[in-house]
Amino acid sequence: MNDKVTALLDTYRNKGTEFTVEDLDYFETLWNRLTIEFDVLEDSALRSVESAIKTRKGITSSLPSVPDDADDLAISPIEKIGNCAKMEPVAVIAKMVKLFPPNHPRMAQVGIIGDATGTCKITTWKNAANPEPFVEGKCYEIQWANVDFYNDRVQLITTQAEVKPWKEDIQVKRTDRDTLTGFITKVLSAGMVNRCPVEKCRKPLTVCAGGYFCTDHGVQQQSIPDLRARVILDGETARIVYLNASVIEDLTGFSVSDAEEVVRTQPVGGLFAVEKRLHDLIFGRALMVHSTPMNEQAFAQDAAFITFPEAA
Amino acid sequence: MSDPYIPQPGRRISIIEMQQVRETGKENGEKTAPTYAILPNGERAYRFFWIGVLTGTKKDVHGSIAGFLSDPTGMIRMKVHPQYQQKAYAALSLIEAPQFIAVSGKLNIYAPPDAKSDELYISLKPDDLAIVTKPDRLLWVKETLQATDGRYRDAPEWWTSERGNMITLVEEETARLAVPA
Numbered sequence: 001m002n003d004k005v006t007a008l009l010d011t012y013r014n015k016g017t018e019f020t021v022e023d024l025d026y027f028e029t030l031w032n033r034l035t036i037e038f039d040v041l042e043d044s045a046l047r048s049v050e051s052a053i054k055t056r057k058g059i060t061s062s063l064p065s066v067p068d069d070a071d072d073l074a075i076s077p078i079e080k081i082g083n084c085a086k087m088e089p090v091a092v093i094a095k096m097v098k099l100f101p102p103n104h105p106r107m108a109q110v111g112i113i114g115d116a117t118g119t120c121k122i123t124t125w126k127n128a129a130n131p132e133p134f135v136e137g138k139c140y141e142i143q144w145a146n147v148d149f150y151n152d153r154v155q156l157i158t159t160q161a162e163v164k165p166w167k168e169d170i171q172v173k174r175t176d177r178d179t180l181t182g183f184i185t186k187v188l189s190a191g192m193v194n195r196c197p198v199e200k201c202r203k204p205l206t207v208c209a210g211g212y213f214c215t216d217h218g219v220q221q222q223s224i225p226d227l228r229a230r231v232i233l234d235g236e237t238a239r240i241v242y243l244n245a246s247v248i249e250d251l252t253g254f255s256v257s258d259a260e261e262v263v264r265t266q267p268v269g270g271l272f273a274v275e276k277r278l279h280d281l282i283f284g285r286a287l288m289v290h291s292t293p294m295n296e297q298a299f300a301q302d303a304a305f306i307t308f309p310e311a312a
Numbered sequence: 313m314s315d316p317y318i319p320q321p322g323r324r325i326s327i328i329e330m331q332q333v334r335e336t337g338k339e340n341g342e343k344t345a346p347t348y349a350i351l352p353n354g355e356r357a358y359r360f361f362w363i364g365v366l367t368g369t370k371k372d373v374h375g376s377i378a379g380f381l382s383d384p385t386g387m388i389r390m391k392v393h394p395q396y397q398q399k400a401y402a403a404l405s406l407i408e409a410p411q412f413i414a415v416s417g418k419l420n421i422y423a424p425p426d427a428k429s430d431e432l433y434i435s436l437k438p439d440d441l442a443i444v445t446k447p448d449r450l451l452w453v454k455e456t457l458q459a460t461d462g463r464y465r466d467a468p469e470w471w472t473s474e475r476g477n478m479i480t481l482v483e484e485e486t487a488r489l490a491v492p493a
Contacts, residue, residue, distance in 0.1 A: 108419040183452065185361045185416045186440060200318060238319040280403075282364060283442035284414020286451045296318070308447035309486055 001028050004046055005041055008053070017057050027052065082117025082173070084147045092156070094123075095139045095170045101200055109117045109134055109161040114155065114172035121155040128159045139166040180236025180289045180298060181306065184282050189230045191275035192259050194223035195284075202226075227256050230297070233287060241289055243282075248302045254280040322361030324456040325351070328385035330360070331434055336421050343360050349419040353463050362436065363414045363452035366407060369439045379402050381415070381436065384453070386479035390415065390436035400438040403469055408444045411450050450485055453478050 002162045005027060009019060020028075027049055035133065055057070079090040097119060099111040104124050111134060113122040122145075124134070134140065142160040148155050191228040194205040197216040202224075205212035211219045227245040232238050262277065263270035286306040289296035326333065332352040348356040364383035371377055372411040376393040392401040400417070422488035424433070457478050464471060 041437045182322060183361060186319070201491070234321050238321040240319065280442050284444040286448050306451060308450040309489060311398060
């Protein structure tokens with residue numbers, strides 16, 4: 001057998017995995033087929049063999065395993081969320097700020113957890129060691145949480161973690177809001193959308209045969225009307241800013257019910273009339289926005305037109 | 313979103329500076345590459361954002377509408393075609409001059425093939441336009457003054473002669489607003 005495959009098998013043997021003769025035969029055949037028959041590069045072939053080892057032996061994760069006597073081996077000192085910089089197990093004391101519906105069937109819980117130094121995403125998978133679910137607003141001591149990075153943002157994985165409730169309340173750092181100013185030089189999209197009526201969904205719906213279609217909840221008979229606009233706010237830099245219905249109403253006085261009225265009175269092209277009205281109200285105007293980042297865009301919390309001369 | 317769309321800022325540029333532009337170009341040889349105008353200081357400008365007065369409109373025989381734009385530094389034409397600038401055409405056909413408008417678009421330079429002099433016809437080619445208010449116009453004039461001053465270390469002659477008009481406009485309005493009614 002190839003040296004690299006033998007070395008790989010040895011690392012798994014050291015972790016306590018046992019291989020039968022059939023297993024070894026299978027891996028050797030796989031290696032030979034990949035490298036000789038299909039001319040796959042050795043590194044790629046090795047990766048395939050490793051994943052074959054994992055599937056065949058039922059090894060689910062390559063995360064560093066927690067020692068059996070983890071209770072006595074608590075990580076110390078307690079790490080601050082704002083300081084997590086390495087992919088390694090940490091211990092944190094933090095507050096569960098918000099929980100979201102998970103977007104994967106194997107996820108148990110997804111939320112935002114924070115302490116005085118910052119906030120981050122936290123994910124619990126269904127195969128997690130800790131069966132007790134988190135509750136929004138409660139504080140926890142989490143030992144052996146794994147730090148992971150997604151787009152340079154920290155997130156915690158609690159699959160192997162030990163979670164204990166923490167009695168004292170913890171102050172959580174507020175996420176800073178950006179203040180953006182500039183002219184609206186382009187309206188990327190504006191107008192009415194129909195949103196899914198299922199609680200906490202609010203996905204935009206498309207019209208289909210027999211009703212509205214939600215990608216998560218199928219055909220819906222009802223929908224919730226909503227207004228939104230995505231614009232380019234062009235100041236020192238150009239940013240895409242998302243304005244929701246309440247921000248639009250505060251800014252222009254044009255509300256969802258006004259938009260519905262426009263659609264009702266104009267059976268043909270009503271939605272376009274709403275788009276045009278919204279466009280004319282905001283295009284070319286100078287705007288100041290308080291926003292929070294959302295992917296690469298800015299999500300407006302509140303907005304106001306700038307008047308001349310500018311308020312000091 | 314692996315490759316997010318990052319918008320180009322629209323240049324604040326006065327009409328006198330638009331009229332100094334002599335050349336447009338394309339990023340690479342491809343047909344769909346974005347075009348840019350070369351400003352008098354050598355910078356590339358992909359998009360322009362302009363606020364000023366629409367002084368009049370005129371329908372031409374080919375179905376497009378010409379709009380006449382004015383700011384404190386001069387006048388320029390813009391032309392919108394119902395097929396190529398649908399959004400701007402729909403907006404402009406509903407606006408009655410005179411009116412404060414905001415325009416975002418590109419510059420178009422046309423050199424007549426049989427011209428005896430090196431005269432160029434420079435016009436704005438809007439993607440989008442809408443009516444705005446007087447405060448927006450004044451804020452734009454202030455920003456454009458700053459932006460243009462920042463572009464030239466030694467102000468060229470065309471700018472020194474026209475700059476005063478923009479300053480006067482802002483100062484007069486500030487003084488008028490400072491006096492309590």
